[in-house]
Amino acid sequence: MTFEEICRQEWGQVVATLIRVTGDWELAEEAAQEAFAAALERWPRDGVPDKPGAWLTTTARNRAIDWLRREAVGAAKLQEVAVMTQEPEAPYDVPDDRLRLMFTCCHPALAMEARVALTLRTLAGLSTAEIARAFLVPETTMSKRLTRAKQKIQHAGIPYRVPPSHLLPERTPAVLAVLYLLFNEGYSDVVRSSLSAEAIRLTRLGVQLMPDEPEAAGLLALMLLHDARRETRLTADCELITLEDQDRTRWDGELIAEGEQLLDATLRRGAPGPYQVQAAIAACHATARTAADTDWPQIAALYGQLKQTPVVALNRAVAIGMADGPAVGLRLVDDLAAGPLTGYHLLPATRADFLRRLGRWSEAASAYREAIELAGTDAERRFLRRRLREVSVRA
Amino acid sequence: MKYLLMICGDESHANDGCGGWSEEMEERGVVAGGAGLRPPAEATTVRVRNDELLLTDGPFAETKEQIGGFVLIDCADLDEAIEIAAKHPAASYGTIEIRPVLEPPPGVR
Numbered sequence: 001m002t003f004e005e006i007c008r009q010e011w012g013q014v015v016a017t018l019i020r021v022t023g024d025w026e027l028a029e030e031a032a033q034e035a036f037a038a039a040l041e042r043w044p045r046d047g048v049p050d051k052p053g054a055w056l057t058t059t060a061r062n063r064a065i066d067w068l069r070r071e072a073v074g075a076a077k078l079q080e081v082a083v084m085t086q087e088p089e090a091p092y093d094v095p096d097d098r099l100r101l102m103f104t105c106c107h108p109a110l111a112m113e114a115r116v117a118l119t120l121r122t123l124a125g126l127s128t129a130e131i132a133r134a135f136l137v138p139e140t141t142m143s144k145r146l147t148r149a150k151q152k153i154q155h156a157g158i159p160y161r162v163p164p165s166h167l168l169p170e171r172t173p174a175v176l177a178v179l180y181l182l183f184n185e186g187y188s189d190v191v192r193s194s195l196s197a198e199a200i201r202l203t204r205l206g207v208q209l210m211p212d213e214p215e216a217a218g219l220l221a222l223m224l225l226h227d228a229r230r231e232t233r234l235t236a237d238c239e240l241i242t243l244e245d246q247d248r249t250r251w252d253g254e255l256i257a258e259g260e261q262l263l264d265a266t267l268r269r270g271a272p273g274p275y276q277v278q279a280a281i282a283a284c285h286a287t288a289r290t291a292a293d294t295d296w297p298q299i300a301a302l303y304g305q306l307k308q309t310p311v312v313a314l315n316r317a318v319a320i321g322m323a324d325g326p327a328v329g330l331r332l333v334d335d336l337a338a339g340p341l342t343g344y345h346l347l348p349a350t351r352a353d354f355l356r357r358l359g360r361w362s363e364a365a366s367a368y369r370e371a372i373e374l375a376g377t378d379a380e381r382r383f384l385r386r387r388l389r390e391v392s393v394r395a
Numbered sequence: 396m397k398y399l400l401m402i403c404g405d406e407s408h409a410n411d412g413c414g415g416w417s418e419e420m421e422e423r424g425v426v427a428g429g430a431g432l433r434p435p436a437e438a439t440t441v442r443v444r445n446d447e448l449l450l451t452d453g454p455f456a457e458t459k460e461q462i463g464g465f466v467l468i469d470c471a472d473l474d475e476a477i478e479i480a481a482k483h484p485a486a487s488y489g490t491i492e493i494r495p496v497l498e499p500p501p502g503v504r
Contacts, residue, residue, distance in 0.1 A: 107473075109473055109477070155495055156473050156493075156495045157396040157398075157471075157472040157473045157476070157495060158472065158473045158474075159471070159472040159473065159474055163474070167474065
């Protein structure tokens with residue numbers, strides 16, 4: 001394992017332990033930082049210790065004690081940390097620590113963007129500069145956002161714990177939502193794909209720490225099944241390739257197998273939820289040998305099981321259209337036109353696609369033009385313009 | 396930890412009471428003070444600028460939702476404060492703002 005990999009793996013645990021013991025987020029982070037710096041200096045010379053995590057935690061803890069002594073404040077805190085030093089085995093690697101950190105970073109009393117940033121910084125160990133780059137804000141802005149979030153946790157008394165069981169039904173989705181957002185941030189943008197990898201790593205950790213939470217496993221399966229198609233979604237010059245036209249031989253078979261296996265095991269527990277259903281939809285796509293083999297009736301039925309938000313209704317309309325013919329799909333999409341999806345580029349894009357399949361070329365062309373106006377990314381616009389050219393020739 | 400719950404709602408609910416919430420919370424031992432307020436129409440706003448006393452008839456801002464009461468609670472953490480606030484009947488028609496109380500520096504209390 002490289003030093004970088006050890007850092008990524010151990011950072012969350014070291015910080016989580018230090019926060020539990022000192023109750024001070026800034027101190028915990030600084031102490032961890034120093035411990036990793038000490039490791040970088042010493043390990044190449046003395047060799048990597050048998051238990052790098054324990055070494056790092058002990059070193060960080062000693063730094064924290066030094067600081068607390070020097071500041072001569074927090075006598076009670078100091079005592080706690082000192083007690084921890086006397087029992088070297090017990091306090092390290094409490095599996096609850098990272099879960100505690102995960103739930104606290106994702107507390108619903110924090111703004112979503114603060115939750116995401118805090119999770120990346122304290123749990124995943126990304127630097128403030130890296131997170132700032134990933135979210136396209138100046139480093140100072142990100143640094144302030146992180147400081148504010150940590151201050152709120154401390155001053156508003158957000159507890160550092162895994163919530164008691166009666167709160168889990170509302171708190172677990174908050175954690176999973178942060179992880180999923182993180183994944184999507186990386187999935188929708190090639191430049192930021194490392195965020196998806198980070199999201200998968202954290203979700204794996206979440207599944208390991210919450211073995212009784214089927215939705216955590218459902219989310220991981222969903223991510224793996226999407227990630228398997230990552231390399232085939234864009235052409236070399238960053239144009240979107242639809243599911244239908246993707247080169248299925250280049251999909252990552254190992255990820256698909258892992259996602260499927262995980263999903264099957266999870267569904268057998270008989271507690272379905274939105275992530276499991278979405279993963280099942282992704283599995284329908286990922287396991288179809290050709291686009292024509294796609295089990296659209298099954299996909300339509302699965303969309304029917306999800307909460308009927310406008311976007312879900314649009315996806316369901318697509319699936320029904322693919323199963324029962326473009327005329328049926330078009331009617332369903334037109335029913336949605338007056339609703340809250342006005343201004344959402346995928347609405348005219350979907351209409352355009354059904355019109356194209358029906359051979360109504362000039363109507364399709366005007367729907368593509370409308371979609372191009374509304375599209376959010378260059379890749380989407382390029383794709384829609386190509387389709388527009390195709391239908392315009394025939395109109 | 397101490398928190399102030401500021402209970403906001405529109406005036407139509409002014410006489411609704413707390414539906415047993417106060418009694419329940421008193422019994423639980425988390426209430427450290429508080430009161431219901433007369434309507435904002437009876438408020439007076441005070442400012443002093445350049446030694447001059449400026450009075451305005453009415454509340455800080457004329458908005459539909461106004462503070463109708465406040466409760467000081469003393470409980471374990473924000474999760475408990477949220478649970479207490481969510482149980483208040485005003486949470487289902489108005490808004491309750493939870494503000495942690497500024498702790499005095501060590502040795503002052």
